[in-house]
Amino acid sequence: MIKLLIVDDEQIERDGMQAILEKNFPGLLIEQAKNGNMAVQMAGEFKPDLILMDIKMPGMNGMEALELISGEHPNIKFIMVTAYDTFDYMRQAIKFGVKDYMLKPSKASDIVVTIGKVLQQIEEEKVSLQKNLQEKEALQKTLSLVETDVVTQLLFDHVHEVHVDMLLEILDIPSKEEMFVMIVLLPPGSENMYGSVKEKVRQTKSCWIGALYGNQLPIIVFRNPDQSFRSQATALAREILSLARSVQNWFVGIGNVCKTLDEIRQSYQESLIATMDTKIPMKYRFYSDVPSMGERYDNILVQHHKKEFSDQVRLGEWQQVRTNIMNIIQIYENEGLDLLQTQQRMLEVLWIVAQVMREMGIDATTPLYSYRTNDYRQLRSETNGLLDRMMQSYHDHYDLLEADTIHQIKQYILDHSHEDISLESLAQKVELSPIYISKMFKEKLGINYIDLLTECRIEKAKKLLADSEKSIKEITFEVGYHDPNYFSKVFKKMCKMSPKDYRKTLVSK
Incomplete structure (x- = not known):
């Protein structure tokens, strides 16, 4: 409903004006x-x-x-009403953005025409504002979905560079130079707290938050140059843990700082190791605070981490996983490292392997040694047994999958590319884990699901651009994007020219 204020020192003028307006504009x-x-x-x-x-x-x-009101409320519009038709008055009024003026006395028909024009403009602006708000909400929803998927693929797969570039540009990230990973462990039964954690993290405007897999919630945190790494991470960890209240067993693991997104998986693996022991009073731990066996021995394990056990598990390269683990045991034995410390280190590695399997949707129990080994021979035997059981779970899982799963997913994306499709929604459609779907795309199609979704949208956009009656903005919404600028940037990245230039090439042909 539009609000109108009549300002006049004569009661009869005010009442007369109100009577005319109420008769002709009953909604005021x-x-x-x-x-x-x-x-x-x-x-x-x-x-x-x-x-x-x-x-x-x-x-x-x-x-x-007028001067006072327009200074405090710049969106209010004015029509001046005066018995003096002088240039000086109008010049001052124009200075403050007055829309029109009426002379006293005026015919009722003139009043209706003059005020009607401004009321129509106000109504159009209100409709436009409401539409912009809806578009902004839709964009935020889309960015939230893309953000979650990008975190998933950065930590567990390779992500399409278009979406990383766009996110870095659109999201208000204070620094892109350094980042680190935090993992929040939520105990069973507290999955409903995911939304609260997400909102708390988003308030910092310096994080990307991933999807909740099992009890693990990964967060990529961009470094704040105005704070030290430890103070920034500690403050965020405490903010998150404050949500736990009476719920027990929340824990936050914090990986080291890395320089680029390409190195982010190393920080993720470090944050996993930091969550190995959740019994400490602080309820959060930095990877750098995990007890060390000594720099030399830690470096041996780090070198093998760089070979990415997680990728080898996802690709089913179990022989390579086994070889790498046995090599580490052999190195520690040759160096004369304490047997118990070696066993603890191997448990960390096996725990990472099991965690990766769970993220893929495979029912993998946490590996535990049944006893404290007496020598390195027993340690090798026990480790091989644990690996055998995990490998069997892996193969059993894949044997149960239907052969047409990838076709179902591909067809769903082709049919629904204009909608907001997330890795999680695809997973729900076929009852598989998001990580496994990402792996299937990479292995079966040679691309990521975001690649296919983007290609579908851009191909549809190319066809729509042939219709000169459709605006770029209309095409943006029709193919599934919510921001014309974002759409144009993705289109240019994929097609090496803007949508406008592409339309010109169609016209010229």
């Missing part, structure tokens, strides 16, 4: 003010969309009231 909400001072006060309380302002009034005149 109308109030009156008898002088400039009252108009200034009511502008703040009533918040009118339009003010009919008389110029000549005792005390504060209309021009003075």
